[in-house]
Amino acid sequence: MSIDNSVNGTSSTTVLNSPFLKTIVRQIRGQDTYGVYRNWSDDLILKPYVVTKQKKREISIEGEVDPITQARIMAFYQAVAACIEQETGLISHVVVDLSHEGFGWILVFSGRLLLVARTVRDAHRFGFDSLEKVAEEGAKLIEKGIDLAKSFPEVGKL
């Protein structure tokens, strides 16, 4: 177990085995100006990313996506960007453009290359069936992004 985990409580093997999940945790802790999460375990920090189908049905998609959900989406894609950067050295920007109805675009780009380009719907309900699914989805996006960055390095560095 790393020092980080012994300080912040235990983490499940899912988190320990996923560089992506660890990066999300690092993103969130890094922005934790007021120390809210200081004594939380990694699992507890990641818990809001798990939203069961049942739970999704209960979340209203009326009105604005609430700021906490928006921050959660942002941290997810910033972690994708950070993992791509670690592999390729490309520094990227994350742009999340959600309409009041919870749909829109999520873009991660470096230079003139879009590493991630997704449309979203029902952003209010952003979440996954399990922590494993979060890790899987992140890994898929990272792999695709690294692929693109390696295929078109001259565009990524523009």
Next chain:
Amino acid sequence: MSIDNSVNGTSSTTVLNSPFLKTIVRQIRGQDTYGVYRNWSDDLILKPYVVTKQKKREISIEGEVDPITQARIMAFYQAVAACIEQETGLISHVVVDLSHEGFGWILVFSGRLLLVARTVRDAHRFGFDSLEKVAEEGAKLIEKGIDLAKSFPEVGKL
């Protein structure tokens, strides 16, 4: 003078000479569901894009960018996208992501290629010294976008 102009009032030579300005007008007329602009000349429709330095100082940059200014920014970049499309055949999306403080990103992309990528500040004050400047700025963005599309066609078509 084209049929369009004889119906909608006269246009200055600036508008007549700029395919970009004509495209902005077409964008705005195309979204004019209630016929507000039906009897307006092209010049009148374009007038809000001209914001003098004096005028800019008078516009507060507090709070949200108002929806009319947001629509004006959108039409500007949609016209850029339409002009690039006409030349390259690439269909693109426009994403405008403004924070409540009036700064953010404006992105035009096709496939995985960013044709336009700009950071904005003080979006509340979006505007140009003159109609000629609007035309010039648009032409510059279009040229750069076409250049990129032609340099990296495989990325634009992804």
